[in-house]
Amino acid sequence: MTASNEAEQNQVGTADPAAASSEGIPLLPQDETPSGSTELARELRRLRGLVAGSVYEDVHDAVRTVRELADHLEAVGKPVRPKDYGTWGTPEHIGANPAIGQRNPVSPPLEPVVFPDATVRADLELGIEYQGPPGCVHGGIVALLFDEMLGLANAASKSVGMTADLRITYSSPTPLYAPLRFEARQDRVEGRKIWASATLHAGNTLCASAEGLFVEPCGIRDHERSRPIEG
Numbered sequence: 560m561t562a563s564n565e566a567e568q569n570q571v572g573t574a575d576p577a578a579a580s581s582e583g584i585p586l587l588p589q590d591e592t593p594s595g596s597t598e599l600a601r602e603l604r605r606l607r608g609l610v611a612g613s614v615y616e617d618v619h620d621a622v623r624t625v626r627e628l629a630d631h632l633e634a635v636g637k638p639v640r641p642k643d644y645g646t647w648g649t650p651e652h653i654g655a656n657p658a659i660g661q662r663n664p665v666s667p668p669l670e671p672v673v674f675p676d677a678t679v680r681a682d683l684e685l686g687i688e689y690q691g692p693p694g695c696v697h698g699g700i701v702a703l704l705f706d707e708m709l710g711l712a713n714a715a716s717k718s719v720g721m722t723a724d725l726r727i728t729y730s731s732p733t734p735l736y737a738p739l740r741f742e743a744r745q746d747r748v749e750g751r752k753i754w755a756s757a758t759l760h761a762g763n764t765l766c767a768s769a770e771g772l773f774v775e776p777c778g779i780r781d782h783e784r785s786r787p788i789e790g
């Protein structure tokens with residue numbers, strides 16, 4: 560495989576929907592043997608849940624340990640800045656994403672798969688660190704994940720755009736610690752305008768649905784159409 564082919568393989572959203580099985584195929588590069596920042600982010604996700612979901616009598620030692628860890632990471636890390644990406648959809652770019660980024664402890668992360676009709680699906684459970692009302696997922700988190708799923712559905716259909724309008728109908732509370740399923744698809748494209756829609760179910764219960772209008776930026780190049788555009 561040439562370097563450019565390899566780089567292309569690693570792009571986000573380049574999975575071929577026609578090759579998808581009934582289970583779908585991963586839309587994002589999978590880190591099968593987590594290491595480095597991915598592994599670190601996994602442990603930090605555990606910490607987020609523990610800190611958000613518990614009270615502790617004495618955390619002085621924990622604070623010192625975490626502060627020392629943060630000081631260490633700050634000293635040894637090499638920052639990855641947006642101007643260094645060169646293009647959208649590279650692992651460096653996507654890794655920081657708050658919905659799908661494997662090295663971002665804030666992301667659940669979503670692990671979307673794509674089907675032959677270019678529908679994008681993600682199954683997940685959300686814990687206490689995503690809570691809004693007691694026992695329920697925060698509505699803003701639902702909006703974040705919808706925005707990402709709609710963007711991914713556009714990417715699966717080889718078009719990208721900035722979110723211009725995002726409408727969400729919350730039909731039923733979204734439970735924490737329950738299997739959730741997002742499904743998104745691109746509906747139509749007119750010039751630079753792209754419409755996409757999505758649903759969120761907990762079992763057979765429709766929790767929320769979304770409709771988004773995306774606008775393709777002027778001057779986008781053909782080879783960038785299967786890559787993400789994010790704010």
Ligand SMILES: CCCCCCCCCCCC(=O)SCCNC(=O)CCNC(=O)[C@H](O)C(C)(C)COP(=O)(O)OP(=O)(O)OC[C@H]1O[C@@H](n2cnc3c(N)ncnc32)[C@H](O)[C@@H]1OP(=O)(O)O
Binds near residue numbers: 722724775777
């Ligand atoms: C590969 C892996 C993937 C991975 C995929 C990852 C997905 C990531 C998803 C996250 C996406 C984001 O968070 S994006 C970040 C959040 N969004 C933003 O920050 C966008 C901020 N807004 C803007 O930058 C701008 O307003 C734009 C780009 C949306 C539009 O500006 P523009 O390019 O100058 O276009 P403009 O001429 O105004 O409008 C073009 C047409 O769209 C219509 N239009 C524009 N805005 C609206 C609107 N809000 N509601 C209705 N219609 C609108 C206009 O009427 C016009 O229609 P007509 O006259 O032609 O009929």
